[in-house]
Amino acid sequence: EGGGVSSRAGWRPAAAGPWPETGGDAAGHGFCYCPGNRKRKRSSGAFCYCHPDSETDEDEEEGDEQQRLLNTPRRKKLKSTSKYIYQTLFLNGENSDIKICALGEEWNLHKIYLCQSGYFSSMFSGSWKESSMNIIELEIPDQNIDIEALQVAFGSLYRDDVLIKPSRVIAILAAACMLQLVP
Numbered sequence: 001e002g003g004g005v006s007s008r009a010g011w012r013p014a015a016a017g018p019w020p021e022t023g024g025d026a027a028g029h030g031f032c033y034c035p036g037n038r039k040r041k042r043s044s045g046a047f048c049y050c051h052p053d054s055e056t057d058e059d060e061e062e063g064d065e066q067q068r069l070l071n072t073p074r075r076k077k078l079k080s081t082s083k084y085i086y087q088t089l090f091l092n093g094e095n096s097d098i099k100i101c102a103l104g105e106e107w108n109l110h111k112i113y114l115c116q117s118g119y120f121s122s123m124f125s126g127s128w129k130e131s132s133m134n135i136i137e138l139e140i141p142d143q144n145i146d147i148e149a150l151q152v153a154f155g156s157l158y159r160d161d162v163l164i165k166p167s168r169v170i171a172i173l174a175a176a177c178m179l180q181l182v183p
Contacts, residue, residue: 082160089113090158100154102138105147113157118180144174153179 088094093108100107100114114120123130130136140150149171156162156176164172 086155086159090155097134099135100138101135102140102150103145103147105150107150107154109154116157116181118182119178140178142174142178144171145178146171149175153181156181 089096089110090113096108096110098109098111098114100109111120111124115124122128123136125131149168152162152164152168152172153175
């Protein structure tokens, strides 16, 4: 059976693949020349969709997983960065340059992130006494605002997405309005 002619016109080397209808290239990619196929189809390894037993299901699944990992966009790295920022800068307060106090709670935050809020942007850019202070005591005029609502509002400055339980909407909306956070 060495190097016969396939059903498609053309010669193929004997070592090109395990079936007379397949060929391959030096990189190990297989090509299917099966009858009924108008074009040759590229496949990884010696696998041919017309010859399903050419590779085991495990090999195919492993190849699919590898392909998925290779094609994963870099955005995944950005999500890791976002998570790192939220955890390290917001939750842990590392390298903070300002302390915000309200309702008996303290947050070690960063002016650069707080400036996303109209409230803090005005406070830090104007000639207000708070612009040069490292500790700021917030007066909370709205009774709907609680510590958890402030935690979510401040945290939203350090992350992309915030999940809000329906029961918390009023408190968080009140905090967001006070801090002049725009969606």
